Amino acid sequence: MKQTKTIIAAICRILLGIVFVFSGSVKAIDPLGTVYKIEDYLKAFGGFFTDLLPLAEVAAWSLIVIELLLGICMLLNVRSRCTSWITLLFYLVMTPLTLYIAIQNPVSDCGCFGDAIVLTNWQTFWKNAVLIILAIVLFALRKSTHPLWRGWMELVIASGTIVLALSFMVWTHNHLPIKDFRPYKIGNHLPTLMEYPEDAEPDQYDITFVYAKDGIEQTFTLENYPKGDSTWTFVRQNSKLIKKGYEPPIHDFEIINANGDDLTWDILESEEPITLVVMYDLAKADNAQMTKVERLCNAATDCKIIPDTVVISEKAEENAEEVVTNEDMDEEYIDEEYMAEPISHFYILTGSDTNEILNFCQEYPTMTDYICTCDPVTLKTIVRANPGVIVLQNGTVIDKYNVRNM
Numbered sequence: 001m002k003q004t005k006t007i008i009a010a011i012c013r014i015l016l017g018i019v020f021v022f023s024g025s026v027k028a029i030d031p032l033g034t035v036y037k038i039e040d041y042l043k044a045f046g047g048f049f050t051d052l053l054p055l056a057e058v059a060a061w062s063l064i065v066i067e068l069l070l071g072i073c074m075l076l077n078v079r080s081r082c083t084s085w086i087t088l089l090f091y092l093v094m095t096p097l098t099l100y101i102a103i104q105n106p107v108s109d110c111g112c113f114g115d116a117i118v119l120t121n122w123q124t125f126w127k128n129a130v131l132i133i134l135a136i137v138l139f140a141l142r143k144s145t146h147p148l149w150r151g152w153m154e155l156v157i158a159s160g161t162i163v164l165a166l167s168f169m170v171w172t173h174n175h176l177p178i179k180d181f182r183p184y185k186i187g188n189h190l191p192t193l194m195e196y197p198e199d200a201e202p203d204q205y206d207i208t209f210v211y212a213k214d215g216i217e218q219t220f221t222l223e224n225y226p227k228g229d230s231t232w233t234f235v236r237q238n239s240k241l242i243k244k245g246y247e248p249p250i251h252d253f254e255i256i257n258a259n260g261d262d263l264t265w266d267i268l269e270s271e272e273p274i275t276l277v278v279m280y281d282l283a284k285a286d287n288a289q290m291t292k293v294e295r296l297c298n299a300a301t302d303c304k305i306i307p308d309t310v311v312i313s314e315k316a317e318e319n320a321e322e323v324v325t326n327e328d329m330d331e332e333y334i335d336e337e338y339m340a341e342p343i344s345h346f347y348i349l350t351g352s353d354t355n356e357i358l359n360f361c362q363e364y365p366t367m368t369d370y371i372c373t374c375d376p377v378t379l380k381t382i383v384r385a386n387p388g389v390i391v392l393q394n395g396t397v398i399d400k401y402n403v404r405n406m
Contacts, residue, residue: 002144009141012134013074016087019131020071024165026114027064030177031169032384034060037111044106065165066090072161078154080145088139091132098125115181176402177384183249184382184390184397191268191395193250200246210235255349257372267347268395275346277370277403279387280379282352282360289387289403290364296346296389297366351376 027034038056042049052059070090073083098110102121110124119127138145149157172178180186183193209225210217211232219238226232255263267274277293279285348370350357361368383390385402392398 005141005144006146009138009144012138012141013077013080013084013145016131016134016138017071017074020067020074022071023113024064024067024071026116026181027060028068028165028169029116029172029179030114030181030384031060031064031173033114033177034064034111036380037107038063040107061166061169064169065162068165069158069161072157076157077145077148078157080147081142084135084139084142084145088132088135091128091135095125095128095132098128101125116179174402174404176388176400182381184400186397186400189394189396190250190253190392194248194253196246196248203241203245204243206240206242208238210238252375252378255347255372255374263347263372267392270345270392271394272345273391273393273398276382276390276392277346277348277387278350278379278383278385278390279348280351280376281386282350282356285386286404292403292406293348293387294364294366297348297370299346346370347372349374349379349382351379 035057038060039053042053042056070083070087073079074087098121101107101110102125105121108121109118110121112119112124112127147154184190207222209220209222211220211226212218212235213232217235220226253264255267257263267276275296277296348367349372350360351374352360357371357373361371382388383400383402385404387403388400389403389406390397390400
């Protein structure tokens with residue numbers, strides 16, 4: 001009987017250890033992604049929680065270290081009784097929390113396994129429901145476990161895990177994740193990932209109509225609404241999403257310049273390499289790296305290309321038969337006021353609002369002409385750096401890097 005308890009405790013310990021190590025490892029590969037996820041939760045909860053946003057990075061790094069430390073200690077059977085207590089407390093907090101998240105759905109996925117394995121909120125809850133059972137069993141059988149390491153070796157393993165975890169996260173934070181699980185990884189063809197298959201399932205909505213008669217409102221469906229009955233007055237239409245349809249991996253990649261022009265497909269279809277500097281939030285961008293970004297701007301300015309097509313003046317239009325291409329167009333026919341802007345192979349993408357963009361342009365005027373807007377969540381997904389760089393050619397990601405390493 002005693003041996004059976006020991007075996008059961010060992011199985012629970014190893015399974016929980018594997019989950020903790022895997023969860024902590026994929027988060028450590030992309031610590032900034034964990035920060036973003038915690039920020040999403042705090043913003044979704046609102047109220048007091050938004051005041052905790054400055055602590056999101058500390059919370060993310062702490063969570064990663066705790067998961068890795070618990071996982072290693074469980075797998076190596078270090079301080080097994082202590083870790084069983086901590087593990088049980090961990091899941092006593094996380095299980096009801098994930099149940100609340102599954103019901104309220106403030107954020108679409110929990111981020112438990114980073115971007116490596118994306119789980120829905122309900123899948124996360126059921127995962128934790130299974131794991132808390134293992135944690136309870138392990139806690140109940142904690143006296144049946146026999147530590148393999150004692151004394152100074154326990155300290156070496158614990159402190160070594162913490163040091164290695166923090167060192168790896170610092171390196172990743174200053175570079176880029178060593179493994180990119182997102183759709184914008186090097187080698188991916190973005191237009192392909194934006195396509196909707198012909199048989200893609202659309203979103204399904206429950207649509208109702210509210211009409212009023214004699215001051216009383218009544219709700220109707222599409223089948224029974226009072227069509228053609230003038231005694232009823234239409235008030236409003238209500239739409240409720242009941243089933244989410246197919247959504248391509250990339251569905252919100254849209255680049256708009258200062259004039260409101262959509263440059264998305266001009267960039268994706270360019271045969272020349274396009275360099276995009278990504279700063280999802282200008283106010284939070286690393287100011288120490290702006291000198292490098294300015295050098296990129298200056299290099300782009302020196303390499304601007306005059307397009308083949310220009311807007312010509314009325315005088316040239318009168319002599320259109322004589323005008324064929326830029327090469328044989330007489331300079332007197334070119335209206336400088338309306339001449340097309342040079343094409344740039346360099347853009348700065350941001351999700352900041354107008355005021356932040358104006359403040360940024362005042363501080364860095366050389367970058368003004370290159371700024372375009374894009375969804376901030378998309379920019380966070382594109383590259384885990386602020387600022388970061390992604391290079392596209394024919395819609396394919398050919399390179400990406402952290403500006404700190406330029």
